[in-house]
Amino acid sequence: MSLLKLTDVAMVYGGRVTALEHVNLTVEKGDWLAIMGPSGSGKTTLMNIIGCMDKHTAGQVVLDGIDLNEVTKNELTRIRRDKIGMVFQQFHLIPYLTAVENLMVAQYYHSIPDRNEAMAALDRVGLADRADHLPSELSGGEQQRVCIARALINYPVLILADEPTGNLDEKNEKLVMDLFRELNKEGHTIITVTHSDKVGQAAKRIVIIEHGHLRDA
């Protein structure tokens, strides 16, 4: 069974603006998919649907065997919490919590905060020594690695990364992409949304989205 299957998915805002139309996509476990396309093509909309942050207006989305058409808003939150790990372009760390506490927040809303486990996740991304620093005390690359550690902390079935290197310099971009490669090698399923060819080429598979329509690269 596929990890993710989108069948004829559409998203229309306010009954007038069509962001996605007839989108069909299948992602297998262990896959690394890059969704590429120009600005305004519907990349983020597609990511919001896959990440259970938005509900499509037509079609069917099945994630890890759960038909997202059938779930309520609260269930969608629970699915997002249990199955998705998110990495954002702008990092989105809580500014008044340290690196390790940012990971523990994700644990808190998932189950029980465990500092040791959070420290291990930070160690995994090479930031154990920066655990007690506030986000403002970390570089962009370090913040993104904290974000990746947070995405991994609750053992999600799918890692969704929205422009993960968009705010990073070349050196940090390489660090982050190496991390994704390692994660994928370990069996993590990753979907990256990007318009960077470099990031796209790192994936096993690329799909192009244009004017809300999806096609293979």
Added chain:
Amino acid sequence: MFWQMVKGAILRQGRQLLFVALTVALGVSLATAMLNVMFDVGDKVNQELKAFGANITVTSKNASILKDIYGLEEGSAPKEYLLEEDVGKLKTIFWTNNIVAFSPHLTGSIKLENGGTVPLTGTWFDHYMKLPTGEEFSTGEQYMKSWWQIDGAWPAEKDAGAVLVGKALAQKLKVKTGDELAYAKQDGGRGFFKIAGVVSGGGEEENQIVAQLPVVQEALGLPGKIDTINVSAMTTPENELARRAAANPKSLSLKEYEIWYCTSYVSSIAFQIEEVIQNSVARPVRQIAESEGRILDKTQLLMLLITILSLLSATMGVSNLVSANIMERSRELGLLKAIGATDRSVVVLVLTEIFMAGLIGGVAGYFAGLGFAQIIGHAVFGSGIAVNMMVIPLLIVLLILMLLLGSLPAIRSLLGLHPAIVLHGR
């Protein structure tokens, strides 16, 4: 983790939450001041209203019955008298401390050598007395008639012949302060009044001679007798129980009777006066008693309105501050939702922060309010306001309501906060 997040949020947003705490403190301080004043204003207003004279009149039982049944007024029937020696017993009743002042009266008329017969009242002006309880007490018209305007001076008690003459009578007799009036005594002898002052108060004293009680008793041939006692007492506004008791104390159950007897209703004080002064009837002066009640009700209503308005203003202030705070933190709160926080858990987090700030503001506001209450007490009534503990639970309820109502718009926008929008647009 929850408390770490709350602590972190409070420390980081210290300024915004400080404003919330200040707004709450302002509202709570006003509410504290107004509620404490409201609960204490009864005694204060009562004390102030004592300036308007007696609120209980004591007469002899028989005189009262004749007046009630036959409508007989003074002079139309044989007079019945009370004894001057009983007057001090007023300070032996259960509510003795509520008896602020009193003055005995003996009224009659006297024949002046140069102006025919004129009304005469004998009373105490400033009378020192040793009470049966051993306490010392000074009372008399000077303590009861603060609105009397005297052209001259109040007669001194040691100056037996000193009198006040009503302004209208003085004009009629063409006399002034310092003049003497000769009169005929009951025994045929001749006496003299020395006019210590001309009095004007808008009442029957305008046409009277007001003299020392012993002089009038001698002039009228009624030694030791008085016909009325005017009593000024601090009272509690009447309620249904007091009205029923006033009509007939025997209609009350034992428990009701005890409550009534041990509450300073004007009717229960009057009842206790009748118990100690033999052959007497004590009647509340309804107009004053009811005015007291009405003024008190209106004053308390005013305080309540100020309390409500101050809390409403604070609620609106909190609402604006919290809404602005939520807008400012929309990314952070959206992120919490994105990583799995439910609407409920985010609302609980935000409300906890607001309630922590509100609690700090509430405690500070309470103590500031106690200070305001004392300032109001001294400025308006010339004395401090008693701290009423009942205000605390009331304030806690009001504070919770204020914070919940103030947070409602923010909670609403929080529930509508879509992580997809706040984190990276659609």
